[in-house]
Amino acid sequence: MDGVVVRRIIPSDNSCLFNAIGYVMEHNLTKAPELRQVIAATVISDPVTYNEAFLGKTNHEYCQWIMDPDKWGGAIELAILSDYYGREIAAYDIQTTRCDLYGQGKGLSERVMVIYDGLHYDSLAMAPFEDAPMEVDQTIFNVHNYGQIGLASKLAERLVGEAHRARKFTDTGNFTLRCGVCQQGVVGQKEAVEHAKLTGHANFQEYS
Incomplete structure (x- = not known):
């Protein structure tokens, strides 16, 4: 599918990471409560991996913390959600123009993309044209040889570069x-x- 990569704005309600992932994975903008539960269940089931040194708080404290709808998600949560959905998550940082790829090296065949401005996560999607309705968005991309997804990643990098130059x-x-x-x-x-x-x-x- 040719077209443009567009930024789909997610509400600023402290759950933007979870709803951005819900959108790119399932076209659902209200997944935050469910995905917080997924993360808490994953963490509490593996206290060896998710120990105090890793989480910055005890396993129990973290699970209570992540269930609070006022708390933000970040790298730990993205890594868990990549495993949960069985897809890579490419998280683009506007300030550094860096792309952190969660799930890399695990043989996953699909990838989704989100964008981060230092405080807030939005979803990235491929649309046939700039003002296309969300219903026609493509948000899941096949990972080809050498870990590439083709045109979508190039267009995403261009969008991130433009946002960086505009200091957004x-x-x-x-x-x-x-x-x-x-x-x-x-x-x-x-x-x-x-x-x-x-x-x-x-x-x-x-x-x-």
């Missing part, structure tokens, strides 16, 4: 956030994490 990303080391609960301002991801630990507040909005 958040520098999480230096961005400014305001706590949506108490309105306190923080700078960078580190301060946001510290504030969340101290107060339990997890609802931040970026401001300039």
